[in-house]
Amino acid sequence: MFTLTCAPGRGAVADVRHVGPGWLSLVLSMDPGRVVIDVPSVSGGGLILARFCADLAQAATRVAVDLDKGGQGGGRR
Numbered sequence: 001m002f003t004l005t006c007a008p009g010r011g012a013v014a015d016v017r018h019v020g021p022g023w024l025s026l027v028l029s030m031d032p033g034r035v036v037i038d039v040p041s042v043s044g045g046g047l048i049l050a051r052f053c054a055d056l057a058q059a060a061t062r063v064a065v066d067l068d069k070g071g072q073g074g075g076r077r
Helices: 045-068
Strands: 013-020 023-029 034-037
Touching: 023 045
Parallel strands: none
Antiparallel strands: 013 023, 023 034
């Protein structure tokens, strides 16, 4: 287990990378630096990554909405 703390630079973007036929990885280009989240190499890995990405999208939306309202982000559930 590890903890990664970083802040996006002005050129930061989230994107996908094609790993193989029908397989994608999530790429967070942080400007500078990059985080790549691959499909876990376990049975059902694609579903695990899909569930994680759905959770990530919901959390990212909450932070974006809070910041758009002038908040500091990271509000509690």
